[in-house]
Amino acid sequence: xxxxxxxxxxxxxxxxxxxxxxxTGIYHSLIILQILGLFVASMGEGxxxxxxxxxxxxxxxFGSGPVVAVxxxxxxxxxxxxxxxxxxxxxxxxxxxxxxxxxxNFSFIAILATLGTATAxxxxxxxxxxxxxxxxxxxxxxxxxxxxIVESLVVLFAYLVLIAAVAYTIGSIVxxxxxxxxxxxxLFILFGxxxxxxxxxxxxxxxxxxMIEPNFLxxxxxxxxAISLLFLVSWMASDNQEVRV
Amino acid sequence: MNWFIVLVxxxxxxxxSIVLKKFMIRGETKLPLKVGSLATxxxxxxxxxxxxxxxIAAAFITPLEPSYDKFNAEEIERFDxxxxxxxxGEDEGIPAGxxxxxWSKSVKGKTFKVVNENPNWMPLTVFIxxxxxxxxxxxxxxxxxxxxxxxxxxxxYMDDIELEWQEDRLTIKGLKNEAITMSFFKxxxxxxxxxxxxxxxxxxxxxxxxxxxxxxxxxxxxxVDEGAVHIVES
Numbered sequence: 001x002x003x004x005x006x007x008x009x010x011x012x013x014x015x016x017x018x019x020x021x022x023x024t025g026i027y028h029s030l031i032i033l034q035i036l037g038l039f040v041a042s043m044g045e046g047x048x049x050x051x052x053x054x055x056x057x058x059x060x061x062f063g064s065g066p067v068v069a070v071x072x073x074x075x076x077x078x079x080x081x082x083x084x085x086x087x088x089x090x091x092x093x094x095x096x097x098x099x100x101x102x103x104x105n106f107s108f109i110a111i112l113a114t115l116g117t118a119t120a121x122x123x124x125x126x127x128x129x130x131x132x133x134x135x136x137x138x139x140x141x142x143x144x145x146x147x148x149i150v151e152s153l154v155v156l157f158a159y160l161v162l163i164a165a166v167a168y169t170i171g172s173i174v175x176x177x178x179x180x181x182x183x184x185x186x187l188f189i190l191f192g193x194x195x196x197x198x199x200x201x202x203x204x205x206x207x208x209x210x211m212i213e214p215n216f217l218x219x220x221x222x223x224x225x226a227i228s229l230l231f232l233v234s235w236m237a238s239d240n241q242e243v244r245v
Numbered sequence: 246m247n248w249f250i251v252l253v254x255x256x257x258x259x260x261x262s263i264v265l266k267k268f269m270i271r272g273e274t275k276l277p278l279k280v281g282s283l284a285t286x287x288x289x290x291x292x293x294x295x296x297x298x299x300x301i302a303a304a305f306i307t308p309l310e311p312s313y314d315k316f317n318a319e320e321i322e323r324f325d326x327x328x329x330x331x332x333x334g335e336d337e338g339i340p341a342g343x344x345x346x347x348w349s350k351s352v353k354g355k356t357f358k359v360v361n362e363n364p365n366w367m368p369l370t371v372f373i374x375x376x377x378x379x380x381x382x383x384x385x386x387x388x389x390x391x392x393x394x395x396x397x398x399x400x401x402y403m404d405d406i407e408l409e410w411q412e413d414r415l416t417i418k419g420l421k422n423e424a425i426t427m428s429f430f431k432x433x434x435x436x437x438x439x440x441x442x443x444x445x446x447x448x449x450x451x452x453x454x455x456x457x458x459x460x461x462x463x464x465x466x467x468x469v470d471e472g473a474v475h476i477v478e479s
Contacts, residue, residue, distance in 0.1 A: 024285035031292050059394055060428040068433040122296035124432065125303035131430060132306050139313055139397055141431040142440060152436040159435060216439050 008100055015091065015104035016111070022090065026078050026112065030071070034123050037070035041127050042134075062131055062138070064124035068156070071120040072163050079109055079164040083171025083234075102235055109168065113160040117153055151216050158223040159210075165230035172234035313397040313427070316451075320391070324453050327388060331458050334374045334477040336386065343388040345403060345455070350383050352465050354413045357383055359459065359469040362419040368406060369417060370454045371474040373461060381462045385415065390455035395429050406455050415459070 041064060049058040081087060082105055091101045131138050144152065174181040210226075213219040323340040330339050361367055370390075378384050387408065392399040407418035431437070461467050 021282045024282055027285050027289050031288065056424045057392070057394065057399060058424065058426045060426065061395075062428065062430045064431075064433045064436070068435060119292070119296060122293075122300045124436075126296055126299035128430060129299045129302045129306060131428070135428045137312065137428065139395070139427060139429045141395060141429050142437055144432065144436060144440075148439060149436075151439050152432075155438060156435045211434070211438065214439060219438070 008097075008103075011097075011100045012103045012107065015100065016107050018090070018093070019104065019108045020111065023078075023087075027115075029078070030074050030115065030119065033070040033074045034067060034119055037067040038123055038127055038130070040070075041066040042130055060135075062127070064120075064127060067123040067127060068120050071116040071123075072160060075109075075112055075116050075160050075164050076167045078112065079167035080171045082108070083168060083175050085175070088175070098238060102231075102238065105168070106231060109164045110161060113157055113164060116160050117157040120156065121149075121153055155216070155219060155223075158220060158227070162210075162223055162227050162230075165227045165234070169230045169234040169237070172237040176237050313400055316391075316393045316396050316398050321393075321451060321453070324391075328370075328453075328456065331372050331388070331456055332475065332477065334372075334376075336458060336460075339388075343456075345387045345389050346408075347387075348383075348385045348410060349379070350385075350410055351380070352383055352413050352462075356413060356466040356468050357461055358414040359417075359467070359474065360414060361417045361470065361473055363417065367417070367473045368420055368454065369457045371417075371457045371459065372477050373459045373467065373469065373474055374477045375461055375463055375467070378460050378462045381464055383415075383462070383465070384460040386458045388456040388458065390453045391451075392453075393451040394427055395450070397427065397429075399425065399427070403455060408457070417457075 041062065045061045045063045045065065047058065047060045049056060088101075091104070128138070128140075170184055174184065210219065210222055213222060324343065327339050327343055330336070359371070359373070369387075385408075387406070389403050392402050405420045405423070409416040409418055
C-alpha cells in the first residue's frame with residue numbers, strides 16, 4: 001500500500017511521457033516512410049503526351065497524395081500495434097487503470113496525429129520546392145490561402161485521428177477475440193473488392209459521407225462523432241483488460 | 246531517378262549519422278545502429294528543421310505565377326458563338342478579340358489554290374464561302390484558337406500557325422512540331438475538400454483549332470482538298 005495517492009492526470013501524463021520516450025521506432029518509421037512518400041510523389045502521379053501532329057505536348061502531374069497516404073498508413077499500423085499484447089504490457093509498469101491506459105493511448109494517438117499532420121504538410125511543401133527546383137516551371141492547380149491551409153490542417157488532423165480510431169478499434173476487438181481478426185480482414189477484402197467500380201456500396205457511401213462534405217464545421221462534427229463512436233467501441237472492447245492474464 | 250531526392254536522402258542520412266555519432270553511448274554492445282531516445286529526438290528535430298526550411302522556401306516560391314495563362318470559361322462560350330456564326334457563313338457581329346489577321350488579295354489568274362503543307366492533317370478549321378466579294382478579291386480572316394490543359398492555356402499556340410500568300414495561292418505552312426512540357430502540382434484531396442472551386446480534370450481539357458475563314462468570289466475557280474476544308478453554302 002502506498003501513502004502517495006497519484007491523481008489520474010499524473011498517471012496519464014507519466015504514461016504518455018513513457019510512450020513518447022520509449023516507442024522511438026514510431027518516429028523512425030515516420031521519417032523513413034515520408035522520405036519514401038516524397039520519392040514516390042516526385043516521380044509524378046501521371047503523365048500524358050500528344051505526339052505526332054503539330055506540337056507535341058507532354059503533361060506531367062504531381063501531387064501530395066503519396067506523402068499524406070504514407071502518413072495515414074504509418075499512423076494506422078502504429079495505432080494497431082499499440083493495442084497488441086507487447087505494448088499493452090508496457091502499461092503495467094505503471095500503477096494504471098483501464099481508464100488511464102485508454103486516456104494515455106488516446107492522447108498519444110492525438111500527439112502522433114499532430115506530428116503526422118505537421119510533417120505531412122511540411123513534406124508537401126518540401127515536395128513543391130523540390131519540384132520547382134528540378135522542373136523549373138510548376139503550375140499550381142490549387143493555391144491555398146492561409147485560412148484554407150489552417151482549415152485543411154485541422155481536417156487532415158481529424159482524418160488521421162479517424163484512421164487511428166479505426167485501427168485502435170479493430171486492434172481492441174481483435175485482441176479480445178482473435179478469430180475476429182481473420183473475419184475483419186476478410187470483410188475488408190470483400191468490401192474492397194465490391195467497392196471497386198460501384199459508388200453505391202455501403203462502404204463507399206460511408207466514405208462519401210465524409211469526403212464530399214464541403215462545410216468545415218459539419219465535416220469536423222461528422223469526424224468527431226465518428227471518432228468518439230469508435231473510441232467508445234474500443235473502450236468497451238477493452239473491458240477487463242487491465243488485469244494481466 | 247530524381248537526383249534531388251537522392252540529395253535529400255543523403256542529407257537526411259548525414260544528419261542521422263551525425264546525431265548518432267554525437268548521442269550514441271558506445272557501450273559494450275557496440276551496436277552502431279541502436280538508436281537511443283536522445284538520438285531519436287535529435288533525428289526528429291533535424292527532420293523537422295529540414296521540412297520547416299522547405300516550408301519557408303515554399304512560401305516564397307508558391308506565389309510566383311507561371312507564364313501560362315489560366316483559362317477563362319467564358320472564352321470557350323464566345324469561341325463556340327464565333328464558330329457557329331462562321332460555319333453558317335456569317336462574319337458580321339462576331340465576338341471581338343479573336344481576330345488575328347485579315348487579308349484581301351486580288352487574284353491574277355482564274356484559279357485560287359489553298360494548299361496544306363501538313364501531311365494528312367489540317368491544323369486549322371478552314372471555312373470557305375463562295376459568293377460576291379468587294380472588288381472580286383479573295384478575303385480571308387484568321388481567328389485564334391487555343392489549347393487548354395488542366396485549365397491552363399498552352400503557351401504560344403498560335404505561333405505555330407503560319408500562312409503564306411503567293412499570288413493566287415494560299416499555303417498553310419507545316420508546323421514546327423516543337424515539344425512543350427507542362428508540369429502541374431495539385432494538393433491532396435484533404436486540402437481541396439473545403440475549396441469552393443475544386444479542380445476537375447475532365448472539364449479542364451479543351452482544344453479549339455484556329456479558324457481560317459476565306460471568301461472566294463464566284464468568278465474565280467477554287468482548287469482545294471475538299472476533304473480537309475468546310476465549304477459553306479451561302
